[in-house]
Amino acid sequence: MELIAGDKELEALNAQLDDPNQLQAYKTPHDNYHPLFLPRLLGRVLVGCGNLVYGHEPSYLKFRSIEIVARVPYQSWSSAVYTLLTMFYADEHKAIRFSNVSRYARIAQDNETMHVVVISQLARTEGRAGLIRHTLLPMFFAFFYFWASYILYLMRPRWSFELNYLFEQHAFDQYNRFLEQYREELKKKPAESEFLTWYGRNPRSQFEFFQSVRNDELIHRNQSVRAVNTEADAYRVHSLKFVAIGAVIVLLVLILI
Numbered sequence: 001m002e003l004i005a006g007d008k009e010l011e012a013l014n015a016q017l018d019d020p021n022q023l024q025a026y027k028t029p030h031d032n033y034h035p036l037f038l039p040r041l042l043g044r045v046l047v048g049c050g051n052l053v054y055g056h057e058p059s060y061l062k063f064r065s066i067e068i069v070a071r072v073p074y075q076s077w078s079s080a081v082y083t084l085l086t087m088f089y090a091d092e093h094k095a096i097r098f099s100n101v102s103r104y105a106r107i108a109q110d111n112e113t114m115h116v117v118v119i120s121q122l123a124r125t126e127g128r129a130g131l132i133r134h135t136l137l138p139m140f141f142a143f144f145y146f147w148a149s150y151i152l153y154l155m156r157p158r159w160s161f162e163l164n165y166l167f168e169q170h171a172f173d174q175y176n177r178f179l180e181q182y183r184e185e186l187k188k189k190p191a192e193s194e195f196l197t198w199y200g201r202n203p204r205s206q207f208e209f210f211q212s213v214r215n216d217e218l219i220h221r222n223q224s225v226r227a228v229n230t231e232a233d234a235y236r237v238h239s240l241k242f243v244a245i246g247a248v249i250v251l252l253v254l255i256l257i
């Protein structure tokens with residue numbers, strides 16, 4: 001199976017966002033998006049737990065943990081639409097909509113994978129990652145985030161997209177802050193990574209690399225709002241509430257035994 005490297009259209013948009021005016025113009029329209037109560041609550045818990053464990057200030061090791069968790073909603077959307085296609089393959093219109101979500105989710109998964117791989121390499125020289133705090137805990141968060149995102153998607157896709165909007169907003173804010181705080185220092189540090197070259201990005205410094213990651217997170221954030229507006233409830237299937245409730249019960253039983 002051929003792996004998909006960085007999507008050309010997204011790469012071009014990412015490069016445009018290096019310009020502060022273009023960044024502002026792209027960002028502002030979705031800055032005041034107001035998610036519904038449930039994603040807001042879950043978003044607060046997720047971001048709050050992250051801040052509690054890794055601190056409010058950005059750091060290489062915090063980014064490493066964020067990126068382990070950030071990949072999973074896209075994987076959960078791929079899995080959710082795969083589940084839905086098992087039921088609705090006979091409806092071509094639905095199949096196209098699901099396949100569009102799946103295609104975008106795949107591109108975003110690869111992009112987030114690039115973030116976690118490259119940041120893990122860069123973090124090695126900045127500090128030692130703890131087994132529990134920086135490896136096991138993010139895996140634990142990722143496990144629950146995956147299932148929360150999957151179940152929310154089946155129950156009401158809008159909830160899942162809005163939760164992702166909040167998480168991506170947090171990621172964008174953290175990278176932006178990091179760039180502001182360490183601008184000159186980062187410009188002097190190289191961002192060498194075999195994986196990054198394979199992906200198709202060749203930043204001249206860590207500043208350029210983190211700037212491109214910040215832009216990715218903003219694109220992900222805006223795409224989530226766009227998905228709410230164009231996709232979210234267009235294929236809401238009410239009977240799937242029962243499937244999702246069943247999945248929640250199974251998950252709870254698995255946790256308790």
Ligand SMILES: [Fe+2]
Nearest residue numbers: 067070112115
């Ligand atoms: Fe990311």
Ligand SMILES: [Fe+2]
Nearest residue numbers: 070168217220
């Ligand atoms: Fe992201």
